[in-house]
Amino acid sequence: MEKLGMRYQGKAKKLYETDDPDILWVEYTDQATAGNGAKKANIEGKARLNNRITTVIFSLLARRGIPSHFVRSISDTEQLNxxxxxxxxxxxxxxxxxxxxxxxxxVKEGTALKQPVLEFFYKSDPLEDPFINRDDILALGLATEQDLDIIAAKTREINGALTGIFRAINVELVDFKIEMGKTGSGIILLGDEITPDTCRLWAIGNNHDGQVTHLDKDIFRRDLGSIIPAYQTILDGLTELEERESQPNS
Structure with a gap:
């Protein structure tokens, strides 16, 4: 596989074309951002952790019958999608x-919801990714009714799977952000990444006096310390879970 020119640079990843028109070369970076890029920092080790975490999560989801754009990891900080x-x-x-x-x-942060809530935000840096409802999406031609029905069903399935995955490592999945897209044949797949950058993760059984133990990018957003130990905790737990599930008769 040959890496060609850069196709897109996001807040925490760079995407490159390859000699296979159906495959993109993705490079994770050490950059952390918050507030739609208003706050930035370079955090050594973040790229390696996020590349590995999303690799393991996509593998665990695939085991549960949820496919994604992930092909394989090719280095500590790179993967093919x-x-x-x-x-x-x-x-x-x-x-x-x-x-x-x-x-x-x-609403007080941490309040349990009567049911999981699905929301959409319009991806636009100039507009700062505003909240958008289903009618808006249809009116603007961003997706069809059928697309949105499939996206909603897949997102709820992913929520169920991820909730179980994280609960197995004593972590609560508070919320998460994902992206989806269509293959050339029109199949809707999970894309982008699933990492502590895109999930809100709280330690289970380690919270005192209403104080939450964050294991996600809120540590960076709220100046609570270094994200690296928290991200490493997530990776260690997921890696151990993957190893357990890889054992015969697991």
Whole structure:
């Protein structure tokens, strides 16, 4: 596989073309951002951790019958992904009130929701990724009714799988952001990444006096210390889970 010119540079990844038109070469970077890029820092080791974490998560999801664009990891910080025609949407699933949801509705962070909440945000840096509803998406031609039905069903399936995966390593999945796109044949697949950058993760059984033990990018957002130990904790737990599931009769 030959790496060609850069196709796109995001906040934490660089995407390159390859000599296979159906495959993209993805390079994770050490850059951390918050506030739609208003806050930035270079954190040594972040690229390696996120590349490995998303590799393990995509593998665990595949075992549970949930395919993605992931092909294989090729270095500590790089992987190959199947090319998708991405929907310009951030797809968010919330299991507890936190972040912008808690602020928007004046709800105490950590409040349990009666049911998981599915939200969409329009991917636009100039507009700062605004909240967008289903009717808006249809009116703007960003997706069809059928697309949105499939996306919603897949997101709920992913939520169930991820909740179980993280619970198995004593972590609560509070919420997460994913992206999806279509293959050349029109199949909708999970894309982008699943890491502590894109999930809100709280330690189970390690919270005292209402204080949450964060294991995600909120550590960076809120100046709570270094993200590296938390991300390493997530990777260690996921790696151990993957090894257990790889054993015969697991």
């Amino acid at each position: 199947r090319r998708l025609d991405m929907f310009p949407l951030e797809i968010v699933m919330r299991n507890r009130a936190a972040g912008s949801f808690a602020q928007r509705y004046g």
